[in-house]
Every structure is written in structure tokens, then in C-alpha cells.
Amino acid sequence: MAEGDLSPTPWAIETHGLAKSFGNIPALAGIDLKVKRGDHLTVFGPNGAGKTTLIKLLSTLSKPSGGSVLLDGLDIRKTPEQSRSKLGVVSHSTFLYPHLTVSENLRFYGKMYGLANLERRIEEVISQVQLKARLHDRVGTLSRGMQQRVAIARAVLHDPPVMLLDEPETGLDPHATVMMRAVLEHFTSGERTVVMTTHNLARGLELADQVLILHEGVVVYQEVKQEIDAAAFPEIYDRCTGMRR
Amino acid sequence: MRELFTRVFAIFWKDLLSELRTKEVATSVLVFALLVVVIFNFAFESGEDTIGLVAPGILWVAFTFAGVLGLNHTFATEKENSSLEGLMLCPVERYVIYLGKLAGSFTFMLVVAAIITPIFLVLFNLPLCLPRLALIIVLATVGFTSVGTLFSALSAHTKAREIMLPILFLPVVVPVLIAAVKATGVVLDGGAWSDMSTWLQILVAFDIIFLVVSVLVFEFVIEE
Numbered sequence: 001m002a003e004g005d006l007s008p009t010p011w012a013i014e015t016h017g018l019a020k021s022f023g024n025i026p027a028l029a030g031i032d033l034k035v036k037r038g039d040h041l042t043v044f045g046p047n048g049a050g051k052t053t054l055i056k057l058l059s060t061l062s063k064p065s066g067g068s069v070l071l072d073g074l075d076i077r078k079t080p081e082q083s084r085s086k087l088g089v090v091s092h093s094t095f096l097y098p099h100l101t102v103s104e105n106l107r108f109y110g111k112m113y114g115l116a117n118l119e120r121r122i123e124e125v126i127s128q129v130q131l132k133a134r135l136h137d138r139v140g141t142l143s144r145g146m147q148q149r150v151a152i153a154r155a156v157l158h159d160p161p162v163m164l165l166d167e168p169e170t171g172l173d174p175h176a177t178v179m180m181r182a183v184l185e186h187f188t189s190g191e192r193t194v195v196m197t198t199h200n201l202a203r204g205l206e207l208a209d210q211v212l213i214l215h216e217g218v219v220v221y222q223e224v225k226q227e228i229d230a231a232a233f234p235e236i237y238d239r240c241t242g243m244r245r
Numbered sequence: 246m247r248e249l250f251t252r253v254f255a256i257f258w259k260d261l262l263s264e265l266r267t268k269e270v271a272t273s274v275l276v277f278a279l280l281v282v283v284i285f286n287f288a289f290e291s292g293e294d295t296i297g298l299v300a301p302g303i304l305w306v307a308f309t310f311a312g313v314l315g316l317n318h319t320f321a322t323e324k325e326n327s328s329l330e331g332l333m334l335c336p337v338e339r340y341v342i343y344l345g346k347l348a349g350s351f352t353f354m355l356v357v358a359a360i361i362t363p364i365f366l367v368l369f370n371l372p373l374c375l376p377r378l379a380l381i382i383v384l385a386t387v388g389f390t391s392v393g394t395l396f397s398a399l400s401a402h403t404k405a406r407e408i409m410l411p412i413l414f415l416p417v418v419v420p421v422l423i424a425a426v427k428a429t430g431v432v433l434d435g436g437a438w439s440d441m442s443t444w445l446q447i448l449v450a451f452d453i454i455f456l457v458v459s460v461l462v463f464e465f466v467i468e469e
Contacts, residue, residue: 059334060333060334061330061333061334063468081336081337081338082336083336084334084335084336085336087334089330089334091327091330093326093327093330094327095326095327095328095330095331095332095334096326096328096331097259097263097326097328098326099262099263099266099267100259100262100263100266104259104262108255108258108259109331109335111251111252111255112252112255112256112332112335112336112337113335113336114248114251114252114336138266154331
């Protein structure tokens with residue numbers, strides 16, 4: 001940014017030397033990232049590579065052992081509440097209360113986010129995830145796929161500019177996966193910045209503007225999509241992660 | 246301030262709705278407290294001279310262990326559903342979560358006390374109308390649940406949380422329990438306000454200390 005330039009940074013997310021250790025075991029070591037506003041970053045990596053740890057650090061759920069995360073240019077450790085209001089997180093856990101109905105769950109989260117016109121917003125998002133007919137059913141009675149769609153509705157209720165998706169398709173059957181992809185595409189298109197972790201190379205690459213491969217807590221590959229040959233990507237992934245197919 | 250209240254109430258209401266639908270905790274806590282009172286009633290016949298000495302202890306043993314049983318679930322249910330992460334993603338300061346959970350634990354304990362106390366008084370042949378006992382219960386419940394909610398969050402991160410909570414929590418809450426037992430003894434003996442004023446002051450002091458400290462340290466307890 002030029003001196004005296006007060007325009008916001010073009011980066012929705014920046015990390016500088018981001019590190020996380022659990023005791024003596026490093027989970028992430030010095031991650032440097034820059035994600036432009038409106039871009040979609042897909043993070044690949046085998047189990048234990050540090051993908052979920054990265055999402056937890058970006059979402060303020062975990063505190064870094066070193067380095068920093070900037071959201072819209074602001075350090076999330078200094079402005080945690082403000083940062084969280086800009087984030088929508090979808091994980092393989094739904095963060096929903098099974099004994100409450102869909103509308104009660106959404107109303108609860110809406111109040112926690114201090115949303116105005118909450119009832120209208122709930123109707124809007126629940127229609128978008130195609131679950132209006134189940135609005136008054138308890139979450140525990142819904143299928144896993146439906147619960148995940150409610151989780152998406154929960155995550156976008158406050159219309160966050162940044163979405164963090166941690167393997168959102170885990171545990172879904174093929175039909176539920178197709179349904180959820182359509183819903184996710186609706187919510188992640190346009191101006192929204194997205195960071196998604198996935199094991200699905202084809203799907204992750206298809207959605208990405210930028211790709212990153214993590215292995216043992218280290219970035220071993222980082223490239224913009226235009227520079228990647230989709231056909232050769234599985235081989236690149238295997239090489240980077242030391243896997244053999 | 247209104248936003249804070251709305252959010253605290255949202256957490257309280259969410260927990261209350263869940264509990265009303267499952268009755269998981271309420272049933273077990275009430276049955277446990279009732280069992281304690283009934284068993285002690287068999288051990289000490291009503292009308293005996295010793296009743297005045299042991300009755301306050303019996304009441305607070307029932308409340309304490311029933312309370313621990315209830316507090317064990319305060320954060321455990323959030324952990325089981327992974328909804329604690331959802332709660333922690335909300336753009337609120339961590340103490341808001343604490344206050345919401347505290348409101349739930351406090352109300353729950355008071356409901357248990359409101360059901361168990363009259364049964365206890367009847368079983369031990371004691372007068373039913375004791376407004377000063379109600380005051381002691383309210384004051385002690387503030388201290389008990391304010392520190393209990395904190396330790397419930399702490400123990401939720403441990404594997405053996407049902408054992409860890411009483412081990413960690415009971416030694417800390419001892420001053421509140423002693424003051425509550427002593428003040429209850431004065432009330433059941435028909436003593437004057439002045440006889441119990443020191444214990445009430447201790448209760449109020451510990452309520453304030455526990456509440457303030459818990460609000461301040463909750464963030465460090467709940468974070469990974």
C-alpha cells in the first residue's frame with residue numbers, strides 16, 4: 001500500500017509465518033498465504049497435513065504458536081470479535097443442537113451475531129438451502145446431508161465476506177454431496193472469499209483460483225489455477241505428498 | 246448492554262429448551278438429590294436432638310453432589326455435539342458464553358433447590374416457611390455455580406471430566422459450602438439475623454470474588 005493510501009488491502013486473508021505446535025509436535029510451520037478478496041483458495045493435503053489446524057487458526061478457534069493472521073488487513077488476535085463477524089465456517093461437524101429445531105438453531109445463531117430482521121433472513125437462507133419444509137423439525141431428525149445444508153445456512157446467516165470450508169463433504173452420500181455442492185456453489189460464488197480444504201482433487205481444483213498443498217505442516221506447493229494442468233495435478237499432488245497411486 | 250443481555254439470554258434459552266426436551270440432566274439430578282435426603286432421613290430419625298446439628302449438612306450434601314452432577318453437563322453437551330466451536334465462532338467476547346452458561350446453571354440449581362428443600366423440611370419435620378433459608382440458597386448458589394461453570398468448562402477439555410470436575414471444583418468452593426451450612430444451621434435453630442450475618446457476608450464476598458475472577462479467566466479456560 002502506498003504511503004498515505006487509506007484504501008483497504010486487496011487481501012482478504014494474509015498469514016505471515018503462521019505456526020502451530022501441540023507440545024513439541026509441530027502441526028504447521030511458517031505458513032505464508034495471501035488470498036485476494038473474492039478468490040477461492042483450495043488447500044489439499046493428506047490426513048495430518050495441517051489443513052484443519054490452518055482453518056482453526058484462520059477462524060480464531062485456535063491460537064497460533066507463532067506468526068499472524070490478517071483478515072482485511074486487521075490482525076485477528078487484536079480484533080477477534082470483529083474478525084469472527086466476517087467469517088462463516090462450515091466443517092464436517094455441523095455445530096448444531098440436535099434437540100432444537102432448524103429454526104431454533106438459526107434463531108440462536110442469528111441472535112449471537114446480533115442480526116436485524118432475523119426471521120426474514122432465516123426464511124431467505126433456509127429457502128436457499130432448500131429446507132423450508134423442514135424448518136420446524138428437530139435437527140436430530142434430519143439426514144446427515146440435510147444437517148450439513150442447515151450448517152451452511154448457519155454459516156451464511158450473517159452474510160460473511162469470507163467462508164472457511166473444512167472438508168464440508170465428509171460423510172455425505174453421493175446424492176447429498178451433489179445437493180450440497182449446488183448449495184455451496186450458490187453461496188461461494190461472487191464476491192465471497194473462500195478457503196476450502198478437501199481431499200477431492202478434481203472438485204477442489206475445479207472451484208479454485210489458487211491451490212495450495214500442505215504436507216506435514218509445510219506448504220509444499222502453491223500455484224494459481226491458470227498455471228496448473230488439471231490432468232497432471234494428481235501426479236503433482238502425489239509427488240508433493242510422497243504418495244504412490 | 247442490551248446486546249449483551251440478548252446474547253446471554255439466547256444461550257440460556259437454548260440450553261433450557263434442550264434440557265426441557267431431553268430431561269437428561271434434570272431427572273438424574275433430582276432423583277439423586279431426593280435419594281440423598283431420603284437416605285439421611287432413614288439414618289437420622291426426625292425429632293432426634295441431633296437433627297439440628299446434621300440437617301444443614303444433609304441439605305448441602307444433597308445440593309452439592311446434585312449440583313456437581315448438573316455442572317458436569319454444562320459444557321459436556323457442547324463438546325459432544327461439537328457445538329462449542331460454533332459458539333466460539335460467534336462474534337462475542339468469551340465471557341458472554343460464560344454468563345449464558347452461568348444463567349442456565351444458576352436457574353437449574355435453584356429449580357432443584359425449590360423442589361428438594363420443601364421435601365427435606367417435611368421429612369425432617371422442620372418448619373416450611375423459612376425465607377432466610379431461601380436467601381442463603383440463592384447466595385450460595387451464585388458462588389457455587391459461578392465457580393462451577395468455570396470448572397465445568399475446564400474439565401470439559403479433559404477425558405475423565407466426570408471425575409475431574411469434583412476433584413478440581415469442590416476444594417475451591419469449600420468456603421461457600423461452609424458458610425452456607427453454618428448459616429442454614431442458624432436458620433434451622435431459629436437464631437437471629439445477627440447470628441448469621443457473618444456467614445452471609447462471607448457468602449456475598451465469595452460470590453463477588455468468584456464471579457469477577459471467573460469472568461476474567463474464562464477466556465483462558467475455554468481457549469484451546
